[in-house]
Amino acid sequence: MTIPFLKMHGLGNDFVVIDARTRPVPLTAAHARAIGDRRRGVGFDQLILIEPPQDKVADIFMRILNPDGSEAGACGNATRCVASLVGKGLGRDELVIQTISGLLRCWLHEDGTVTVDMGPARLDWQQIPVAEPCDTLHLPASAGPLSDGVGVNMGNPHAVHFVPDAEAVDLTQWGPQLERHPFFPDRANIEVVSVTGPASVRMRVWERGAGITDACGSGACAVGVAAIRRGLVQGRRVSVTLDGGVLNIEWRDDGHVLMTGPVATSFAGTLGPELLGETL
Numbered sequence: 001m002t003i004p005f006l007k008m009h010g011l012g013n014d015f016v017v018i019d020a021r022t023r024p025v026p027l028t029a030a031h032a033r034a035i036g037d038r039r040r041g042v043g044f045d046q047l048i049l050i051e052p053p054q055d056k057v058a059d060i061f062m063r064i065l066n067p068d069g070s071e072a073g074a075c076g077n078a079t080r081c082v083a084s085l086v087g088k089g090l091g092r093d094e095l096v097i098q099t100i101s102g103l104l105r106c107w108l109h110e111d112g113t114v115t116v117d118m119g120p121a122r123l124d125w126q127q128i129p130v131a132e133p134c135d136t137l138h139l140p141a142s143a144g145p146l147s148d149g150v151g152v153n154m155g156n157p158h159a160v161h162f163v164p165d166a167e168a169v170d171l172t173q174w175g176p177q178l179e180r181h182p183f184f185p186d187r188a189n190i191e192v193v194s195v196t197g198p199a200s201v202r203m204r205v206w207e208r209g210a211g212i213t214d215a216c217g218s219g220a221c222a223v224g225v226a227a228i229r230r231g232l233v234q235g236r237r238v239s240v241t242l243d244g245g246v247l248n249i250e251w252r253d254d255g256h257v258l259m260t261g262p263v264a265t266s267f268a269g270t271l272g273p274e275l276l277g278e279t280l
Ligand SMILES: N[C@@H](CCC[C@H](N)C(=O)O)C(=O)O
Pocket: 013, 045, 046, 066, 071, 072, 073, 074, 075, 076, 077, 078, 156, 157, 189, 207, 208, 209, 210, 215, 216, 217, 218, 219
């Protein structure tokens, strides 16, 4: 079996996107690891499967796999990419994407950017989740210079750390330690953030199951929410600058987080037996 795919990215956060709406593509964690290996495979930050929806109000179901084979409940940048791809295919500028975490409404704009309603920010300690009751505005887990994080779940777990200079943090050293800290039973995506203006921040990310990436959409949402909760920015809109560019985040009064940013397609390719094995 060979499987066609598109390589897409949001701010350099790159995805192998497979359209499995008309035929099932039963990829396993082992397949994800093989395809995701940038030396042997195609390489990706996330593998995205577009499947038929299980909910009547949704247009598609989006499955998200990390390069370590783990499944994620949210991927903001891929949601924009998939919304753009599917929306253009259907001739629609508004659609609903279902994930294992819920339903996400998306809007395609004339300038090519996409807005996603990433759903409500979940802030209770059980929702992050963390190992024991605590104030999620001040998480007690630490590693090296990273401490006093803010816990936010955007369909996936994030621990946001405000630091004087986000560029100065060795994420390769401290990211994996915090990702797998026993305080985070589901592991966590780790963000380091410096405030750069009254409504702007600079963020770098260590993604759970992927490592350092150029951008993380759900992470930018978590960072916007954390900055607002801490009173570090004015208002409820935050411009988040990542290595790959800027995402605009709005935390609405009803608790939902809106993320707006660009979408890009790099190339089309095919996955063959050398990566999928003979069993698929
Ligand atoms: N790149 C993503 C996040 C992908 C999932 C994450 N690594 C996790 O395991 O939760 C984004 O844009 O949100």
